[in-house]
Structures are given as C-alpha cells and as structure tokens.
Amino acid sequence: MLRLSKLTDYAVVVLARLALDGAGPNGRVQTAPGLATATGIAEPTVAKVLKILGQAGLVEGVRGARGGYRLTRPLPAVPLAEVIAAVDGPIALTACVDGTLGTCEAEGVCAVRGRWDPVNEAIRNALNGITVADLAGPCHCPAARVSAAYASIAAV
Template identity: 45%
Template sequence: MRLSSMADYAVVTMSAAARHCGHARVSATQLAEETGLPLPTVQKLVSLLGSAGLLHSIRGVKGGLQLARPAAAISLADIVEAVEGPIALTACVESSRHECALEGSCTVRPHWPIVNEALRGALAEVPLTRLAQIEGAPLKRAQMEHPA
C-alpha cells in the first residue's frame, strides 16, 4: 500500500502546522514556504483538513491557521482519512462497489474489514506530535496539549 501524494502532503502540512502549535497562528503561505509545497496544493489541503476538523481557520488581522485540537489527539489515520476517505486495502468492502470478478465466490472478502481495521489501528497509534518532531527533538509539552 502506498499513500497518494496528497495524503503524503497532508501529513507534511499538518506536521509543519503542529510545530507552530502554542505560538502565533500560521498562514497557508507560511506552510507552503516551510514545506516546499506549492501554495495552491497547501490551500487545497487546508480546505480538506479543515472540513475534517483537523485545522481551524481564523479570519482577521491576527488570523491564520491552527490545529483544531491538540497535536497529541490527531493521528496519522485522521490525516490520511481526511484526504483519502476511509482506510481500506480493497474496494470490495464497500457495498456500492462491485468491481471484482470473484465477488460472488470470494472466501476472503468477509475478512477484509478485519485487515482494514488493523491497518487503521496501526496508523491511529502514530500521533501528530511524533510526526512533527525534527531529528528527535520532541515538541514541548504545551505544544502537544494545547493548540494555539
């Protein structure tokens, strides 16, 4: 399994935003500069991450972006699902998808939800605080517990 570029970029963007946690709010332009991602990509990600309840946008002179909840309460699974939708290795677990020729006789299909939940569980165990670390330097406790 491989993440899409957008999911990967979402992780990079959220990690950069987490490093601002507890400090001044950050703009999409700042996130683009810090991550090296194109501004339109960051703006699209900010919209997706905001819709998923991971980023909060504040308007005005002192506005900007901030994490919607503490970095320690945001997982890799949350970020990936914000961009990709529910985590699943196969499409056959979705009741509306009928793309597999083996669907009617597949004996493995009933087990895919277990596999998908195990994968999601593993990603859910990785907190944003860990992803935001730079070369082993952990975030300060205040940054982990309180968004800006």
C-alpha cells in the first residue's frame, strides 16, 4: 500500500488552517499552541510541522510578542507534491527512481530497472496538479482539476 506519512497529512491540515487568516506578509500570524487547539493536533507535532514547513519556505516565522507563523504564499500556489517532498522527501516509488543506487541486491540484474520512472513521473505530475487549496475545503476545490489528476494516476 502506498501511503503518505501522518506528518504530511498534518502539514496539509496546518497549512489549510493558516490559510483561514490569509497568506503572505499581510496575513495574520498564528502561534503553534493556537494552531494545535484549532486543528486538534498535539502542540509538539504542530511545532515540528511548522519547523519543517519553514525550512521548505512554505511558512515563515514572525518574531516578537505578537509573533507566530503565516503562509509565504496563497494555498492555490502550493502544489501538494511540494508539501510531500518537504515532509517525506522526494516522491519515489522505489530506491531506483529516487537515484539511490546500491540499495538493492538485484540492481545489476534487475529486469525492471528504469521502468518505474514513467510511473513515478505520472504520480509526481498528478501531485503537482493538485494544490493544498484543492484539499482545504469545498470553497477551494475545483473538482474537475482534482478528478483529472486522479485520472492521470489511474491511467498508469
């Protein structure tokens, strides 16, 4: 089963919650404890997610008495693939696809080596075609766009 980590799921939830107060330099900041309360995610986990998202440039921290975190850009400009890569690392179905050579015993004689690349690329493209805004709620979700992305995955 192909499954994203809980931390990636939490990152999408945190980003969606931050979007409720606006994005960019004029957006209202939210604190980790406030986000934890609003999302139901434990505060240490929210803090960890914010740190990861900050390192990826998806959120920015604001220092001071009224400090906290805010989005660096609107959610429609944040592809899901970028969040996944920030939290879980590169999108790769196998070690061969992510360029990690030498991790497979059968690498030298593998009959399907390199054949996963088109599958991986289709999944990556589909995830790049879905933004966090598409997942954030019905007011943001262009159903045709999300359906088209799922169809491209199913076609593989």
